[in-house]
Amino acid sequence: MRTIPSATLIVIALLACACSAVAQGSQPQSSAQDQKVIDYLVKDWGEDYSVTTVDQAMKAVKVESSEETRFRIGSYIKAHPELHEVIRRWGWVTLVLTPEEKLIARALINAQRDGKPAPSLSELTKAVGIKEPDVKRGIAMLTRYEILTKDSKAAEYTVAPRYIKWEPRLDFVFHNLTLDGGRQFSVN
Amino acid sequence: MSLVSGKLANEKVTIDDSSPESTARIHLVFDKGKLVSQEPASTIFFMGGG
Numbered sequence: 001m002r003t004i005p006s007a008t009l010i011v012i013a014l015l016a017c018a019c020s021a022v023a024q025g026s027q028p029q030s031s032a033q034d035q036k037v038i039d040y041l042v043k044d045w046g047e048d049y050s051v052t053t054v055d056q057a058m059k060a061v062k063v064e065s066s067e068e069t070r071f072r073i074g075s076y077i078k079a080h081p082e083l084h085e086v087i088r089r090w091g092w093v094t095l096v097l098t099p100e101e102k103l104i105a106r107a108l109i110n111a112q113r114d115g116k117p118a119p120s121l122s123e124l125t126k127a128v129g130i131k132e133p134d135v136k137r138g139i140a141m142l143t144r145y146e147i148l149t150k151d152s153k154a155a156e157y158t159v160a161p162r163y164i165k166w167e168p169r170l171d172f173v174f175h176n177l178t179l180d181g182g183r184q185f186s187v188n
Numbered sequence: 189m190s191l192v193s194g195k196l197a198n199e200k201v202t203i204d205d206s207s208p209e210s211t212a213r214i215h216l217v218f219d220k221g222k223l224v225s226q227e228p229a230s231t232i233f234f235m236g237g238g
Contacts, residue, residue: 048196099204099213107211129213173206175203175204175205175206176203177203178201178202178204180200
């Protein structure tokens with residue numbers, strides 16, 4: 001049987017440690033940052049009846065605005081309803097989407113519910129009052145959360161059936177409050 | 189809504205709200221519990237508690 005010299009094993013071990021340190025050097029920053037946002041939310045939820053959203057929390061703790069970070073934190077909240085009663089009571093959708101994403105979802109849901117064709121991009125920009133790139137970003141986020149699915153044949157987006165059945169006046173709503181001191185939160 | 193609670197009734201509060209009917213937005217400004225401005229002007233605001 002061929003043996004590996006102990007010096008070689010030491011080199012391999014050192015390399016493994018070095019690789020691990022490099023990986024840790026790039027990882028902890030984002031996970032610590034995510035945790036900071038989650039900690040803020042868990043502490044803030046319920047204060048003044050708040051259902052504070054991920055984007056509001058990111059602003060509050062001064063985390064750089066990023067779709068990727070917001071999706072990562074939102075996905076964590078979606079997967080962990082045990083974190084807080086507010087998630088279980090109001091649902092993750094209320095907490096992870098921005099007002100624009102909720103309005104885009106509403107426009108698509110209302111059309112589908114009423115048996116009308118899905119609104120075009122330009123119709124969505126008008127309905128929601130935002131620019132086309134922002135509508136595209138919103139649709140992408142709704143698709144990542146599987147609220148929408150892309151119909152490859154018709155090049156249209158379809159709302160997942162469970163959201164069509166939601167109570168029309170209560171779904172995808174927002175009530176955002178800004179206090180003079182700068183604090184922002186949502187209520188339901 | 190927390191606006192009518194003692195805590196927020198002494199503050200200036202801006203509310204950005206979604207319409208229950210459509211994709212319209214509603215913008216309200218309250219100062220010490222009183223309505224200062226509303227957009228759109230046709231907004232009907234009910235205030236109460238129980």
